[in-house]
Amino acid sequence: MAVSSSTVSLPSYPDSDYAEIFVVRHGKTAWNSEGRVQGQVDIDLSESGRKQAVAVANRLSSEPKISAIYSSDLQRAYETAQIIAVKCGGLEVVKDLDLRERHMGDLQGLRYRELSKTNPIAYEALVSKDDERELPGGGESFVQLFERCKSALLRIGRKHKGERVVVVTHGACIETLYKWSNAKGSYAGKIDNTSVAVFELYGEDNWTLKTWGDVSHLTQKAHTTSA
Numbered sequence: 001m002a003v004s005s006s007t008v009s010l011p012s013y014p015d016s017d018y019a020e021i022f023v024v025r026h027g028k029t030a031w032n033s034e035g036r037v038q039g040q041v042d043i044d045l046s047e048s049g050r051k052q053a054v055a056v057a058n059r060l061s062s063e064p065k066i067s068a069i070y071s072s073d074l075q076r077a078y079e080t081a082q083i084i085a086v087k088c089g090g091l092e093v094v095k096d097l098d099l100r101e102r103h104m105g106d107l108q109g110l111r112y113r114e115l116s117k118t119n120p121i122a123y124e125a126l127v128s129k130d131d132e133r134e135l136p137g138g139g140e141s142f143v144q145l146f147e148r149c150k151s152a153l154l155r156i157g158r159k160h161k162g163e164r165v166v167v168v169t170h171g172a173c174i175e176t177l178y179k180w181s182n183a184k185g186s187y188a189g190k191i192d193n194t195s196v197a198v199f200e201l202y203g204e205d206n207w208t209l210k211t212w213g214d215v216s217h218l219t220q221k222a223h224t225t226s227a
Contacts, residue, residue, distance in 0.1 A: 016162035019201045020210075021153065022060060023177060024084070024168045026077040027053040028193040035112050038170075039104030039139070042075050049193065052218060053080040056194040057087035059217035060166060066091065067163040070156055072099040072170060080194070081168040088166070098152035101170035105139025142176070149173040150180055157201030181209040189213065 027049030031038050045053065060066060066088045071081035073095040081093045106122045107115060115123040122136045131142040140148075149169070156165060171191045181199060191213070198211035 019157040019160045020164045021199045022166045023197045026080045037107045039108040052194040053083040055217045057084040061087040068165045070094045071168040077168045098148045099169040102145045102172040103140045105135035106137030146176040149176045181207040
């Protein structure tokens with residue numbers, strides 16, 4: 001299935017048989033810059049992250065009518081969503097805990113490049129091919145993350161048939177949605193801060209990935225500094 005990585009010209013409303021969902025990764029944080037595992041640690045946006053949020057908000061405000069905005073309750077996503085909401089007519093942001101980042105257990109707060117040395121047991125679980133293996137320290141397995149994020153998108157999509165909505169979430173959640181919709185086992189690639197993916201939900205649980213990795217709203221300078 002061919003997936004566009006550029007901005008798509010959209011009709012004023014989706015067909016009444018499907019929901020169109022713009023899935024946005026939150027803006028950049030200091031821990032993104034430092035290469036630290038955030039997981040469910042509640043880290044604020046950095047100043048560059050807020051600028052990225054404004055940029056994606058401007059991009060989304062130019063689309064035909066957005067009906068609703070949903071967000072993870074973690075501050076980096078929620079603040080991104082609030083900035084988008086202001087630009088899209090002052091919509092209320094609905095918090096959904098199922099849109100949270102993957103809980104990374106004992107790996108949270110550590111630097112990615114040092115994981116294999118600082119906590120080899122948790123690192124081994126992270127890179128394991130066993131998708132049902134939970135991360136030590138209360139962390140989630142990939143299957144648990146997948147079911148949680150899928151449930152959230154299905155719930156939102158079914159509620160908003162014939163509408164266009166925005167969902168602000170996190171990199172690991174977006175990766176699971178990519179694998180779900182594409183179902184080819186292909187690699188999602190780098191998921192930039194404030195990148196936009198567009199999913200369409202048909203019927204009860206039929207998903208199509210329409211656009212992936214859209215960062216057209218970022219300047220080259222902002223893009224090269226995104227995590």
